[in-house]
Amino acid sequence: MFKRIIYFTFFLSLWLGGIAFRTVLIWAFSTTLITYGVLPLVYHFCPALQRHLVFLTFVNYPRSIDFSKPEKEGLPGTRNFYLDTEENVKVGVWHILPESLLSSMPVETTDRDAWFENSLSDHRPVILYLHGNTASRAVAHRIELYNVLRKMDYHVVAFDYRGYADSTPIPPNETGVVHDAKVVYRYVKERIGSSPFIVWGHSLGTGSPTLTTDTSNTAVGAVLEQDTDDGCHPLAFFSKKLMTAEQKYSTFDMELLAVYKAVRHFHHMLEGRRFVVQTDHQPLVHAFTKSVDAWSAWQQRTCQQ
Structure with missing residues (x-):
């Protein structure tokens, strides 16, 4: 919906800027046809293009690497x-x-x-x-x-x-x-x-790791695990003592803080990939299905970061 609004606003600004309405319609029709018709068809019927776009071997950086050293x-x-x-x-x-x-x-x-x-x-x-x-x-x-x-x-x-x-x-x-x-x-x-x-x-080459978090009255903790056929194998552990102000948070905010701190700690392993977060706080699970408008400013900032 947001993309459609931008698309409409762009062509409306062209018309208001003095470009003939017929020209704007031709441009709008042409770009729509190319974006949603021609390009998908070319991609669908061209395996070589699919392979290049999936594997991206032509994106090669940094160059001049001596792999033997x-x-x-x-x-x-x-x-x-x-x-x-x-x-x-x-x-x-x-x-x-x-x-x-x-x-x-x-x-x-x-x-x-x-x-x-x-x-x-x-x-x-x-x-x-x-x-x-x-x-x-x-x-x-x-x-x-x-x-x-x-x-x-x-x-x-x-x-x-x-x-x-x-x-x-x-x-x-x-x-x-x-x-x-x-x-x-x-x-x-x-x-x-x-x-x-x-x-x-x-x-x-991805697999889906699992990040399990929990909190107490004085600290938060997490374990990062890899799912395999033999079950979950722990990769690393994390714990951090809460500051005095954080210890006064509600249960919901403390559980949210535990997820936030754990993701920040393991960002080298989680960035750019799908992963599963496990928590024993059911309200936190339901909260992610609701509109963020119902969240406080701190909760929204924490999730966005």
């Missing part, structure tokens, strides 16, 4: 290697060590690869990161996420699907990128032993 991108203690996913197809992979292992990493290149592979079975959690469309595993916001996870003492394995970055430059499709992910998954799974294993994705 991830330390130049702010990732010391990272191994770069390649896996053959099928004949004539390889994908570039990074294994990013937990922060606690950086000091024990060997310098010699002969033992380095074997040491990295053996470290995956050291009982620290291992995260296989599946990035979304556009760019590569070396884009700044993904590197920021790797560093957050490694500070939590996680191994991180990140790779680029076919058609991206330094992987084989062939047009990707759904079957191909899923196959690439399965090959990297099996590679990691065969080497981690009994270490916890979590598949973590954004956008194109």
